[in-house]
Amino acid sequence: MSTADIRLVVLDMAGTTVADGGLVEQAFTAAAAELGVLAGAPEFQPMLDHVRATMGESKISVFRHLFGEEEKAQRANAAFEQAYHDLVDAGHCAPLPGAAEAIAELRAAGRKVALTTGFSRATQDRILTALGWQEIPDLTLCPADAGRGRPFPDMALMALLRTGTDSVHQLAVVGDTGYDMLTGTRAGASVVAGVLTGAHDAERLRADGATHVLGSVAELPGVLL
Numbered sequence: 001m002s003t004a005d006i007r008l009v010v011l012d013m014a015g016t017t018v019a020d021g022g023l024v025e026q027a028f029t030a031a032a033a034e035l036g037v038l039a040g041a042p043e044f045q046p047m048l049d050h051v052r053a054t055m056g057e058s059k060i061s062v063f064r065h066l067f068g069e070e071e072k073a074q075r076a077n078a079a080f081e082q083a084y085h086d087l088v089d090a091g092h093c094a095p096l097p098g099a100a101e102a103i104a105e106l107r108a109a110g111r112k113v114a115l116t117t118g119f120s121r122a123t124q125d126r127i128l129t130a131l132g133w134q135e136i137p138d139l140t141l142c143p144a145d146a147g148r149g150r151p152f153p154d155m156a157l158m159a160l161l162r163t164g165t166d167s168v169h170q171l172a173v174v175g176d177t178g179y180d181m182l183t184g185t186r187a188g189a190s191v192v193a194g195v196l197t198g199a200h201d202a203e204r205l206r207a208d209g210a211t212h213v214l215g216s217v218a219e220l221p222g223v224l225l
Contacts, residue, residue, distance in 0.1 A: 003172075003191055003224050008165040009106055010156045010189075011137075012056065012175035013117045015198020017099040017217055018127060023087050025051065030083035031076040035067060055199035056177030058118045058149025077120075084119070085126050093130045096197055098218025103136055105221040114139040114159035118149050118179075139163060151182035156189065174220060176200060178208035185209035193220065 014020045028051050029039050037044050047066050054062050059080060063073040087093070103113050115137045117124045124142050128134050139162055143149030146158040156173050165171065172191035173184030176198025184192030185208070193212040194205030202213045212223060 005170055006111060006172045006191055006224050007170040008112045008114065008160055008163050009172045009174060009220070009224065010114045010116055010159050010184075011103070011217065012177070012180050012198075013115055013124070013127060014119075015055065015176035016174060016180070016195055017096055017103070017115065018131065019094045019096050020198060021092060021094075023084060023092055024055065026087060027080045027083040031063070031080035034079035035072055035076050052199065054179065056118055056150050056175060056179030058143040059120070060143075061149060081120060081123050084123055088123075088126050088130050091130075093127055095131055095133075096216060096218075098216060100133070100136060102217050102220050106224065107138070109221070109225050111224065112138045112159075112163040112165065114141060114155075114163065116141045116155045116159070118143065120144065150177075150179040151186065153183055153187035156183055156187035160187075172224060174217060178204045181205055181208035181210045191224070193223065 011017050032044060032047060050066060051062060060073060060077045063076040067073050067076055106113055119142060121142045121144055124140060139159055141155045141158055146154035148154045160171055168188035169190050171187060171189040173187060173189045174193045176195050177200045181192050181194055191211055192209050193214055194210040195214050195217050196202060197216045205213055
């Protein structure tokens with residue numbers, strides 16, 4: 001099946017279509033402080049390294065790994081979301097160059113587009129509102145909508161079901177992290193494209209299953225159309 005047969009494009013948000021600008025790390029620093037782990041403490045850097053390595057994964061899953069107890073993970077997640085919301089509301093949120101245009105071009109050519117995230121629905125909606133992107137995609141999904149977040153295939157497969165796409169072979173999954181690539185390969189997507197505007201480099205993206213590595217999402221219509 002050629003790339004021209006793709007009918008559904010599942011796009012990540014932060015780092016892929018939305019500029020991250022270090023917001024995740026800033027919000028994590030606030031979340032860690034809520035749990036008594038201050039920047040500069042011996043345990044802080046290993047935690048931050050884990051956050052960087054697992055970019056793209058559901059944030060509550062990351063906090064469960066870091067803090068163990070569910071109550072602590074939920075407190076950290078709530079603090080993370082509040083800090084992230086404050087940063088978004090303060091204007092620290094912007095589309096990556098060419099992202100909105102790429103989505104519009106794909107949809108104009110008859111492709112369905114879903115935007116997915118490892119954030120909660122509240123955080124995803126906050127970003128979409130800040131960008132004025134509520135009507136840009138056909139569908140938006142967060143981990144809670146599908147069952148499990150990345151690296152599981154749930155969000156990609158939920159997007160396929162909700163858009164009535166006939167086959168996983170008509171699916172493209174695009175993101176900036178290895179977890180996005182694992183999601184795409186596990187979902188059976190024909191195109192699993194990594195972009196170099198976010199967390200992980202080309203080596204990591206290819207190691208986790210990328211069929212294409214692009215400079216940015218702006219190059220995606222040239223691959224698919």
